[in-house]
Amino acid sequence: MQALMDYLKEAKARSACPDLLKICLGNISTDLDSCVGSILLAYFLTRAKGVFFVPVINGSMAKLQTQKTLTHHFDSCQVLLELLVYFDEISAPERVKSNQLEIVLYDHNELDPAQEYLLPCIKAIYDHHIDLTKDLKAEKLITFCGSAISLVLTQPFVNVALIDFDLARFAIAPIIFDTKNLAHELYKDRWNDIDKAAYKLLNEVLAPKGFDSSSYYEELKKISKDTVAILAQGMKVLIEKDYKSYKVKIAEGKEVIFGVSLIEVKLKKFLLHFGAVSLFKEFIHISKIKNLKYFIVLGCARKKSFRDFLVFTEDTEYLKNWTGIFTKKYEDTIGLIHMKKFDDIPQCSYYTYSKCSFTRKKLEPLWRDVTEQI
Numbered sequence: 001m002q003a004l005m006d007y008l009k010e011a012k013a014r015s016a017c018p019d020l021l022k023i024c025l026g027n028i029s030t031d032l033d034s035c036v037g038s039i040l041l042a043y044f045l046t047r048a049k050g051v052f053f054v055p056v057i058n059g060s061m062a063k064l065q066t067q068k069t070l071t072h073h074f075d076s077c078q079v080l081l082e083l084l085v086y087f088d089e090i091s092a093p094e095r096v097k098s099n100q101l102e103i104v105l106y107d108h109n110e111l112d113p114a115q116e117y118l119l120p121c122i123k124a125i126y127d128h129h130i131d132l133t134k135d136l137k138a139e140k141l142i143t144f145c146g147s148a149i150s151l152v153l154t155q156p157f158v159n160v161a162l163i164d165f166d167l168a169r170f171a172i173a174p175i176i177f178d179t180k181n182l183a184h185e186l187y188k189d190r191w192n193d194i195d196k197a198a199y200k201l202l203n204e205v206l207a208p209k210g211f212d213s214s215s216y217y218e219e220l221k222k223i224s225k226d227t228v229a230i231l232a233q234g235m236k237v238l239i240e241k242d243y244k245s246y247k248v249k250i251a252e253g254k255e256v257i258f259g260v261s262l263i264e265v266k267l268k269k270f271l272l273h274f275g276a277v278s279l280f281k282e283f284i285h286i287s288k289i290k291n292l293k294y295f296i297v298l299g300c301a302r303k304k305s306f307r308d309f310l311v312f313t314e315d316t317e318y319l320k321n322w323t324g325i326f327t328k329k330y331e332d333t334i335g336l337i338h339m340k341k342f343d344d345i346p347q348c349s350y351y352t353y354s355k356c357s358f359t360r361k362k363l364e365p366l367w368r369d370v371t372e373q374i
Contacts, residue, residue: 001077001166007043008083011054015085020100023056023090027108028115029242029262030059032070033174034107037149039084040171041106041126048157053104057086066233066241069177069224077170096121107148109133109140112245113257113291126151130365146179146191150198160201168205172213173220175199181217189357230264235274235282238263239297245290246364248371256293256371259286262360267299267308276345283312283347294322296367301356306337308352309363316346318374323349326370333366334358 015021024042026034035057042055057064061081065071074081095101096117103118105111105125110132111118124139128151131142145151149171152158163171175198176182179191182199203213230238242262247255263270271279287295294313301307313319327339335354342348 001164001170003162004039004043004167004170005079005083007046008039008055008079011042011052012083012085014052015054015056015090018100020102021054021090021095022051022102022104023054023085024104024106025056025087025118026058026106027244028058028112029244030057030064030067030070031242032067032073032177033147033149034058035064035067035070035084036073036170036174037147037152038106040149040167041104041152044152044155044158044162045104047159047162054085054090056090057084059086060088061086063241066237068226068229069220072223073170073173073220077166079170093117106152109136109142110246113247114245129361143194144192145194146186147174147177147195147198149174150191150195153198153201154194163202163205165205165209165211168202169211172199172202172206173216175202176213176217177220177224181214186357190359224264227265227269231270231273235278238265238270239282239286244360245292246368248368250372250374257291258294258296258367258371259290259292260296260298260360260364260367263297263299265300267297267310270297270299271310271342276342280312280345280347284314287312287314293318293371298360298363305356306352306354307356307358308350310342311349311351312347314347319347319349321374322370325373326351326366329370330366334363 024038026038039055042053045053064081092101101121102123103121105122105127107127109125109127109129122136122138125133125142126148127142128145128148133140141151143151153171175195179195180186182191182195239261243259245257245259247257250256283295294311296309296311298309299307311319311322323339327336337352337354339349339351342350
């Protein structure tokens with residue numbers, strides 16, 4: 001692990017130099033997979049290609065500090081947040097203008113609308129989401145698996161001799177967290193053999209020294225389920241900490257942007273805790289500053305039996321059309337239990353569904369499809 005720490009220190013120093021910067025950039029949610037994976041992808045590429053790649057956290061350190069599961073994992077692995085390079089530190093707009101930036105995208109293949117100016121800099125993509133890059137000329141490895149780091153660890157350029165106990169412990173967290181520790185009932189639905197192979201590679205290093213992945217998964221899960229601590233962070237933090245924007249092309253060459261926030265607590269509890277009036281004001285605010293046609297808040301699964309999300313837009317006629325299409329087309333797909341208005345607010349529709357395997361990653365194509373049809 002000392003080799004990785006030395007590498008991160010050098011990456012920090014290189015990020016401040018005005019020369020050409022080659023970076024591995026995770027997605028704007030700054031979650032466990034995106035951050036751990038972008039670091040390790042850059043590390044392995046640097047060692048394999050003899051060219052230095054800098055891992056860049058796609059957000060600020062302040063935002064990263066709101067990710068309690070992630071910060072717990074980094075602390076336990078003795079990875080200091082101060083050692084990391086953050087997107088707001090690399091002067092990206094200036095580097096793009098001077099052709100001093102090359103990007104390997106990790107854990108996403110579509111840029112956030114606010115970062116579309118980075119498009120000419122993309123040279124490669126490693127991702128496990130739906131492929132939206134048909135017109136992009138770049139080296140691509142985009143395929144389904146539970147955690148994007150699994151995709152990286154199973155590539156030929158990864159030198160397994162570099163994976164000691166500490167690095168393996170650092171790398172395994174996104175895999176066990178995103179796949180619920182390779183839960184059998186989620187096989188081929190939420191994870192697959194790519195994750196299994198990556199897990200096996202790391203566990204062969206960890207198990208002989210007494211590391212119990214099941215126990216560590218429960219430790220991470222306990223932090224992620226601490227409802228009191230999560231709600232104490234405040235409404236704005238919870239909405240922004242795992243937020244993504246999506247741009248959809250519609251008729252006559254026009255485009256629509258919608259946003260999705262993944263909330264770490266049960267959505268009903270989130271709604272009751274902060275109240276309809278406060279949430280309504282925040283939904284209006286975030287829709288205006290991010291130029292959203294509509295905004296979705298997706299809650300976590302509730303007792304593995306159902307999950308819910310809320311759709312908000314000030315355009316009530318648009319919401320009526322959106323709701324009609326989604327309900328008619330995808331009622332059976334997601335196991336829709338019911339759809340109703342939230343607190344009788346005409347700008348909000350509240351959905352409850354039974355197929356909890358429909359995470360944001362799997363719901364996104366459905367939401368896109370509905371948007372294209374309106």
